[in-house]
Amino acid sequence: MTGKTELVKIISEKTGTTKKQTAEFIDAFIDTIVEKLATGEKVQLVGFGTFTTRKREARKGRKPGTREVIDIPALTVPVFKPGKGLKERVNKL
Numbered sequence: 001m002t003g004k005t006e007l008v009k010i011i012s013e014k015t016g017t018t019k020k021q022t023a024e025f026i027d028a029f030i031d032t033i034v035e036k037l038a039t040g041e042k043v044q045l046v047g048f049g050t051f052t053t054r055k056r057e058a059r060k061g062r063k064p065g066t067r068e069v070i071d072i073p074a075l076t077v078p079v080f081k082p083g084k085g086l087k088e089r090v091n092k093l
Helices: 004-015 019-038 084-092
Strands: 043-045 049-056 059-062 069-072 075-082
Touching: 004 019, 019 043, 019 049, 075 084
Parallel strands: none
Antiparallel strands: 043 049, 049 075, 059 069
16 A cells, blocks of 8 residues: 555655655645535546545434444545546556
8 A cells, every 4th residue: 555655755756846845735636626525516637537525315324233223414425436547547557
């Protein structure tokens, strides 16, 4: 698994930027996607994929240990749908 630190190092080497600049860029990129999703917008990166949100309705559930019925509230969850280019590149590996 590759973490943020390793991504920063790899991208920094590929772009010739400092690790600090690269980390700031990655943070800004993620923050921007989160902000757009929080306002209900979708973010589409052609060839990579689309970030959207999906509403989950409220429902009943059960606690695993006690089997007690509980109410699970409605939620808005982030969703990522990979684009054609990403799917093709991953399948070639």
